[in-house]
Amino acid sequence: MKNNILLFVLVSVLVTELFSSCKHDIPQPLIILNNGNNGIGNGNVSLPPCNSDSIYFDEQIAPILVSNCTTQGCHNSISHIEGIDLSSYAAVMASDVVNPFHASSSNLVKSIVTNNPGDVMPPSPSAHLLIAQVDLIKNWINQGALNLHCDAGCDTTYVTYSGIIAPLMTNYCNGCHGGVSPSGGINLMSYADVAVFAANGSLYGCVSHDPFWSPMPKNSTMMPQCKIDQIRIWVNAGAPQN
Numbered sequence: 001m002k003n004n005i006l007l008f009v010l011v012s013v014l015v016t017e018l019f020s021s022c023k024h025d026i027p028q029p030l031i032i033l034n035n036g037n038n039g040i041g042n043g044n045v046s047l048p049p050c051n052s053d054s055i056y057f058d059e060q061i062a063p064i065l066v067s068n069c070t071t072q073g074c075h076n077s078i079s080h081i082e083g084i085d086l087s088s089y090a091a092v093m094a095s096d097v098v099n100p101f102h103a104s105s106s107n108l109v110k111s112i113v114t115n116n117p118g119d120v121m122p123p124s125p126s127a128h129l130l131i132a133q134v135d136l137i138k139n140w141i142n143q144g145a146l147n148l149h150c151d152a153g154c155d156t157t158y159v160t161y162s163g164i165i166a167p168l169m170t171n172y173c174n175g176c177h178g179g180v181s182p183s184g185g186i187n188l189m190s191y192a193d194v195a196v197f198a199a200n201g202s203l204y205g206c207v208s209h210d211p212f213w214s215p216m217p218k219n220s221t222m223m224p225q226c227k228i229d230q231i232r233i234w235v236n237a238g239a240p241q242n
Helices: 002-022 057-069 089-094 107-113 131-142 161-172 191-199 202-207 225-236
Strands: none
Touching: 057 089, 057 131, 057 161, 107 131, 161 191, 161 225, 191 202, 202 225
């Protein structure tokens, strides 16, 4: 009888210990933020709206680097000339070209502002970055070179060439398809140039990664879906010069 009582007590203690230890080990759900861009999260959690005082890598910095620095034979994940890959946030930081909070001592900034023709990036005959683009990169670094994400919204109600498509071309395309020697002989610097490729279907086909067209931006991830949708809407409207 004593043995049965003792066994019961031992079992009770073990069960109590088991449940008391397990209740602290319940796995918590993994929450991943998502702005609808290129695989960030699963779309179940809303992001905060973008803050005009903050600079966001995916929305503002990545397009400049992809368009101007990650072309074939340059600083992409395949070529990574001089060990530098600028095709993603992780790659940029691993390449040791950014000194957070100190833009002036960052090699990325030094290479795009130098007056030495042999060292300046992008190299000739590519056009230099716009002053506004250089300032944006500097400010991003001085803010800590953070990988922030936000909900920039997606205006698909009134897509104009001047307000949406032209800035999109500047940020994502003109680094390759502009200047005196545009990649593939394709220049997207003016409305007339863009309208030609909108009309033949290649503009939307390339950015949407249609298998019949060469995926763009080259050697990088797709544009954010919002940007692709805006191009589609503008093209379907007849690509007006508005």
